[in-house]
Amino acid sequence: MLRLQHVSKRYPTGNQALKEINLTVPEGQVVALIGPSGAGKSTLIRCVNRLVEPSEGQIWLRDTEITRLSTRGLRHIRRRIGMIFQEYALVERLSVMENVLSGRLGYVNFWQSWLRRYPQADVDNAFQLLERVGLLDFVDQRADALSGGQRQRVGIARALLQDPDLLLVDEPTASLDPKTSRQIMRLITELAQERGLAVVINIHDVPLAQMYAQRIVGLRAGSVVYDGPPEGLTTAQLTTIYGEEDWDRNRQADPADEDAVLAMVAQDAGQPRPAL
Amino acid sequence: MASIAPVATSRRWRKPPLIRNPLVRWVTVIGALTYLVLAIQSVTVNPERLARGIQRGQRILAAFLQPDFVSRWSDIQAGILESLTMTVIATVIGIIISIPIGFGAARNLAPLPIYLFCRALITLSRTFQEVIIAIVFVVMFGFGPFAGVCTLVFATVGFLSKLLAEDIEEIDPAQVEAIRATGASWLKLVTYAVLPQVSPRLVGLGIYRFDINLRESAVVGIVGAGGIGATLQTAFNRYDYDVASAILIVIIVLVMATELISGVVRARLQ
Amino acid sequence: MPVRQIDDRKLWQRYDTATRLRLWGGWIGTTLVVFVCWQVISGATRWEFVADAPQQLSQFIGRMFPPRWGYLNELWLPLWDTLNIATLGTLLGLGIAFPLSFLAAQNTTPHPLVRYVALLIIVVSRSVNSLIWALLLVAIIGPGVLAGIFAIGLRSIGFMGKLFYESIEETSREPVEAITATGASPLQVLSYSILPQVLPSFAGVSIFRWDINIREATVVGLVGAGGIGLNLNASVNALQWSQVGMIFIVIFVVVLFSEWVSARVRQAII
Incomplete structure (x- = not known):
């Protein structure tokens, strides 16, 4: 389903974020990407839908080589790839329904989206998804009126309304409390299973990853250092991924936490980094 | 509605209108x-x-594409210099006057009669466009740059005092209390607890006002209050559009230059 | 070093020597410049006129008040024109500033070159006062309300454009990324992720500018661009001071009213 071949990414700053990544994700599999901050997890999943342009290598979704697509082709393939974000990335001043329907933007023309005249089938699906994630009572509320967990549910509904083949999930629980984190992870994996989607979840929390993923990929300094079942993740393996004492030092010495990566992503896209 | 409607039926959705009624x-x-x-x-x-x-x-x-800087250069030069001097004087005097007025217009520092007087002054200054004020001053002082300076001072005071008063009203009361607890007098209170909190912004706003005053000094001349405005209007009245173009270019360049400088200065002050 | 050690005593001063020297230099320089400027202004001033200014003022006020209330009936039409100049001028400015700001903002501009052109338009529009724009437009399209509308509109482009593009540059990037990831076209990304973030501030800025434009629209008539300024000019030239008094009162009320409206609307938006 998803195939990465020799994917590398070097930022204009000279930072080598990814080195020769080879990865194949079959249909219906939930893969958790783990690794220390700055290991390249965020960059990797953004390379898949080319929010970040990979420097080298090929990425295939089914029979399409994403890395070779033109702008238009890229927009078409992005419709098949749903994405869920750490900070939810909702448009706060739009209502829940508008946020969810924005998942259909790739399918409707500009005027339909401007006038909010989506096909009734899309609206039906949106209602169905909102019911599934338990937000049916919030349809016309503004997104900034919701709690963190509720916002993430809106984000999930938006991604699934795209009717994707593949789900990219970037730190879905980093801004949530432990209980909500589990609920969100369960929701994502259940929904993916119902629809037979391949999922790549990029996640900090190793126990949570082991609980919900069928496969774990460990990333360190831009390279895959573990690829196997959750049960195979021994203490020794974790040490290879995170480093025993590097764990803390890494975080301090390297400014490479998730924010720094996002900042680099912003630089790459030629946009200023707004304050969070 | 969630519990009543079964999932299968079509539910319409329209964006709720901005005004509900x-x-x-x-x-x-x-x-x-x-x-x-x-x-x-x-x-x-x-x-x-x-x-x-x-x-x-x-x-x-x-005519505008071929500006004529030469034929009336001495007029242009004199007008621009007059505008600049008016701007400098008016900004400095305006800042000096606006400090007491600003304190007087802050409800948390001033007694009611003073407060009302200062607020009335500010409202008067802000309500009338500079050119109208210039007409009054020209009647009072006769034609010439002095009327222009008074106009710009009056407008500066209205602008700065209002913002200063708003700043003072929003200062952190804990700092005032701390200084008051040392037994400081009102004046000491102002210099130690209030001024440090508002002075950076005041300086920034003063520089910003300099830009505005320069722009305004170019028009008060239209009613005879000095500066480049009179020369500009004469050029228009005589259909000397190439001269008018030269004057406009000089004004634009000058305004851009001061804005650039004041931007740098304000950035360094912060 | 603010703290110096002499023998075993510590001396504390607010600034170190270099800073003190620079501060002194700054003060002396500023004083010199102000002094020179003052000499220039003073040289151009007839001080005997200034000396009897209080007398002039009292005479002036005496002639203005009581105002000619009957003149009010002749002011309704100019007032309606003034309101239209301000409102239509603001709409015109808005119509141009809106697309322009997207071209000028770093994160939405199609090309850096386009960005510089857009920034240049904004700067030129801002540097030139509405009264000067009015002079220019009266020369081109003749005296009347239309020239006033265009003058106000042209001046508003820069003001609104600048504040607009600044707020576009401050939008958060995450929604843009998310909407892009759905496969939306660039226009859809703009309308779904940037526009909702900036609309409230756009509306606030426009109302604010409308309020300023009411004030500006009262004077564009001085150079023939319609509105109540025409009556003001005629009355001043005919030395009809009681009419001038009436006009001042009307302007005062209208501007206060517009300020109140704009404050209320902005409150409702935020």
């Missing part, structure tokens, strides 16, 4: 449209004059 909504929309139609209809357009205007516009544009 339909009566208010329609009255607003129709009112706005009616106003627009009436307003546009009241604009009398003389097509013949407009047609001539296009010709003239071409001539003016041609």
Whole structure:
């Protein structure tokens, strides 16, 4: 389903974020990407839908080589790839329904989206998804009126309304409390299973990853250092991924936490980094 | 609605309108449209004059592309220098005066009569456009840059005092209390607890006001209050569009330069 | 070093020596410049006129008040024109500033070159006062309300454009990324992720500018661009001070009213 071949990414700053990544994700599999901050997890999943342009290598979704697509082709393939974000990335001043329907933007023309005249089938699906994630009572509320967990549910509904083949999930629980984190992870994996989607979840929390993923990929300094079942993740393996004492030092010495990566992503896209 | 409607049936969704009450909504929309139609209809357009205007516009544009700095350079130079000196003087005096007025217009520092007086002054200054104030000062002091300086001072005071007063009203009361607890007098209180909190912004605003004053100093001359404005109007009245173009270019460059400098200065102050 | 050690005593001073020298230099320089400027202004001033200014003022006020109340009936039409100049001028400015700001903002501009052109338009529009724009437009399309509308509109482009593009640059990037990831076209990304973030501030800025434009529209008539300024000019030239008094009162009320409206609307938006 998803195939990465020799994917590398070097930022204009000279930072080598990814080195020769080879990865194949079959249909219906939930893969958790783990690794220390700055290991390249965020960059990797953004390379898949080319929010970040990979420097080298090929990425295939089914029979399409994403890395070779033109702008238009890229927009078409992005419709098949749903994405869920750490900070939810909702448009706060739009209502829940508008946020969810924005998942259909790739399918409707500009005027339909401007006038909010989506096909009734899309609206039906949106209602169905909102019911599934338990937000049916919030349809016309503004997104900034919701709690963190509720916002993430809106984000999930938006991604699934795209009717994707593949789900990219970037730190879905980093801004949530432990209980909500589990609920969100369960929701994502259940929904993916119902629809037979391949999922790549990029996640900090190793126990949570082991609980919900069928496969774990460990990333360190831009390279895959573990690829196997959750049960195979021994203490020794974790040490290879995170480093025993590097764990803390890494975080301090390297400014490479998730924010720094996002900042680099912003630089790459030629946009200023707004304050969070 | 969630529990009643089964999933299978189609549920319509429309974006809820900005104004929920339909009566208010329609009255607003129709009112706005009616106003627009009436307003546009009241604009009398003389097509013949407009047609001539296009010709003239071409001539003016041609003249503007060949600015004439030379033939009236001494007038331009004198006018620009006068505008600049007016701006400097008016900004400095304006800042000095606006400090006491600003303190007087802050409700948390000033007694009520002083507060009301200062607020009235500020309102008066802010309500009238600079040029109207200039007319009054020209009547009082006669033609010349002094009337212009007074105009700009008056406008500066209205602008700065209001912002200063708002700043003072929003200062952190804990710091005031801490200084007051040391037994400081009112003046000491102001210098130690209030000024440090508001002075950076005051300086920034003062520099910003310098830019505005420069721009305004270019127009008060139209009513005889000194500066480059008189020269500009003369150039227009004599159809010397190439001279007018030169003056406008000088003004634009000057305004851009001061804005650039003041931007740098303000950035360094922070 | 603010703290110096002499023998075993510690001396504390607010600034170190270099900073003190620079501060002194700054003060002396500023004083010199102000002094020179003052000499220039003073040289151009007839001080005997200034000396009897209080007398002039009292005479002036005496002639203005009581105002000629009957003149009010002749002011309704100019007032309606003034309102239209401000409102239609603001709409014109808005119509141009809106697309322009997207071209000028770093994160939405199609090309850096386009960005510089857009920034240049904004700067030129801002540097030139509405009264000067009015002078220019009266020369091109002839005197009347239309020239006033264009003058106000042209001046508003820069003001609104600048504040607009600044708020576009401050939008958060995450929604943009998310909407892009759905496969939306660039226009859809703009309308779904940037526009909702900036609309409230756009509306606030426009209302604010409308309020300023009411004030500006009262004077564009001085150079023939319609509105109540025409009456003011005629009355001043005819030395009809009681009419001038009436006009001042009307302007005062209208501007206060517009300020109140704009404050209320902005409150409702935020």
